Amino acid sequence: MGCFIVPATEAVVTTVATKVMERKHKTDCAAEHQECSSNEATQATRLPFVQKLKWLNHLLWGGSVLLCFEHVWHGEVVPFFPFLTAAASPEETAQMLHEMSTVGVTMAVAVTGVWAVMVLVSNAMEQAAIKEERFVKQEK
Amino acid sequence: MTLLITIFAAIISTIVWYTHAPKSVMKVGMLCWLFWGASLMWLVDAVFEYLELGAAYFTPAPQDMLNDAFLGLCVVALALVIWLVYVLIKDPKGVMKSYLIQKNKEM
Known part of the structure; x- marks a missing residue:
């Protein structure tokens, strides 16, 4: 009914967080220019966390947009107020809220969980790449 | 079916993204995010439906299946349209830019 609203709300929050972190990262790099450039080798191998947070944004936005279309298809979302047909009666509103708190929350948690696994795996891959690089340098 | x-x-x-990675000129990665995000969310939806209906979930009525397949194809079409608009706006190959400049020069 309105399950996609939960991941869409999370997408808004993570997008704002990404923008703030990106700005902070740029300011920090400008302030400590030397430190940033001295860590260039590590920076090149490691993807900044902001970049990884963008993966979550893309997953959440992508899923929410396509699910919103599905809800339009089923006549649950309409282009006029109150936009959700379930908001017309209290019983349907209660049902919608129940669905949002069960299916919607699980969707958001599942997407975030998959993203967390992706971050962990990519961190491990980066760590392995750094170790390999160091090993090659030591051999030289 | 969706x-x-x-x-x-x-x-x-x-697969298309991986074939052309790491240089993804056509921004196929965006399509991957769209489809995987929606797939994950629909998977959760399917699990809830399965918990409610049980084995009957796997034997849908032919009309429902057809409607779901139609919806699935429309979803793919919408995602492709979103991707196409994104590619044209980002213009990674500079085609739109050079086309517009050429048109301006002609005028």
Whole structure:
């Protein structure tokens, strides 16, 4: 009914967080220019966390947009107020809220969980790449 | 059917992305995010439906299946349109830019 609203709300929050972190990262790099450039080798191998947070944004936005279309298809979302047909009666509103708190929350948690696994795996891959690089340098 | 079609679209777009990675000029990665995000969400929806209906979930009525397949194809079409608009706006090959400049010069 309105399950996609939960991941869409999370997408808004993570997008704002990404923008703030990106700005902070740029300011920090400008302030400590030397430190940033001295860590260039590590920076090149490691993807900044902001970049990884963008993966979550893309997953959440992508899923929410396509699910919103599905809800339009089923006549649950309409282009006029109150936009959700379930908001017309209290019983349907209660049902919608129940669905949002069960299916919607699980969707958001599942997407975030998959993203967390992706971050962990990519961190491990980066760590392995750094170790390999160091090993090659030591051999030289 | 919608879930199945979206998962297949996600797999195909990921294969295309990986083939051209790391230089993804056509921004196929965006399609991957769209399809995988929707697939995950529909998977959760399917699990809830399965918990409610049980084995009956796997034997849908032919009309429902057809409607779901139609929806799945429309979802793929919408995602492709979104991707196309994104590619034209980002213009990674500079085609739109050079076309517009050429048109301006002609005028």
